[in-house]
Amino acid sequence: MDWSGMTNAEKAHMQSLMEKKQMQDFMRLYSRLVDRCFNDCINDFTSKALGSKEQSCLSKCTEKFMKHSERVGLRFGELNQMMQQQQQ
8 A cells, every 4th residue: 555645644544544443353353263162162051161072172163263364364465465466
């Protein structure tokens, strides 16, 4: 993104908007992780402690979800870089 034509105030405003968007994206990712893993792994509500199967399931679910999200992010970056190179 070319910010050379913007004033410092406009740049600061754009930076603020980008940070807000990144936080929203992170919170959306975290919310989906919690929702997905909770629904897939938690079955017993008779105890306030997690069972060993639930703990194991949550660990695997979280790890898998984070690896997937990381891979999607990397792929998106690769595609974005290719698109920028084609535009030049």
